[in-house]
Amino acid sequence: TLDPNRVDPVFGQPVAHLDWQMQDTEKHTVVRGLELLEQYLRSNGASDFSLNTNLSGGPDQWTFSPDLSDPAALQAGDHHMGALRMSASPGAGIVDADCKVHTLSNLHIAGSGVFPTTGHGNPTLTIVALALRLADHLNAKP
Template identity: 40%
Template sequence: MLIDARTLPTGETIETEICIVSAGPAGNTLAREFTSADFRVCLLESGGLEFDPNTHRDRLGRQKVKLHWCGNDIDIHTIKRSQDILKEEIARSGIGQLEIDRDGNQPELIHPGTHHHMGTTRMHDDPTQGVVDRNCQVHGISNLFIAGSSVFPTGGYANPTLSIVALAIRLADHLKKLMTSQAV
């Protein structure tokens, strides 16, 4: 089982047999290998993990890790900045006013019901840094394309649905051009 820590509620603790920290493309490949061997694997970009003497051991007798998912300073800054930009744009457009209720507290990083899997097939021009190129084509495979939030290198604060739709339309246009040029 593959667990993407970004999909867990903030502060949730889980037990896993393998934890890959700062995964990236190589970590994703490694995670797939472990999950195919029936290990519970967790991908973690930030946060922490610890070996807890009270946790169970895996089938090889190794202690399972205890994972504490939490956001980092960049996540919090990104959320606050996104809120501020939205507030400014709503006011500028004359639609109305947006009040952001922070009360000096940090924004919620993950609100239940807002989990979106992102970053598992990241987009990057360099095949060592990502799975697909800027046209959503899998590096090294001429007829395989991926469109969805998994190609986003990072997640934003808002639901990614409109960005996914825009990406899919962009890919459809690209594929149409490819097919037209190959038919000639």
């Protein structure tokens, strides 16, 4: 929602207020993703590494903590994704495979909000790839 008490100093507009709380599903997904990554890396010969799920406080304080009840255990999930999920039908999501909003004829969205699922890392390169793909799609339209 927009926060009427917080205004952007440059544009004078209310800024978004996000009340984002990591749920058990997200926590388990992060841990499972790291477990699968570790399995893959080790099966391909990597051995000198460690994966951390407690990423609060900076690199010198990172420690592995699989305790999902610990709110500090998974602090690296600050990339908001999936609120506008991509789907084949309007009942399952907001945008189609071309990032067009199902219910509107001329609104496309490029950003991590359209991700139907996510991993646990910085989504920047995927967002850039998605935006470039969307730009190509829109440029190809008559």
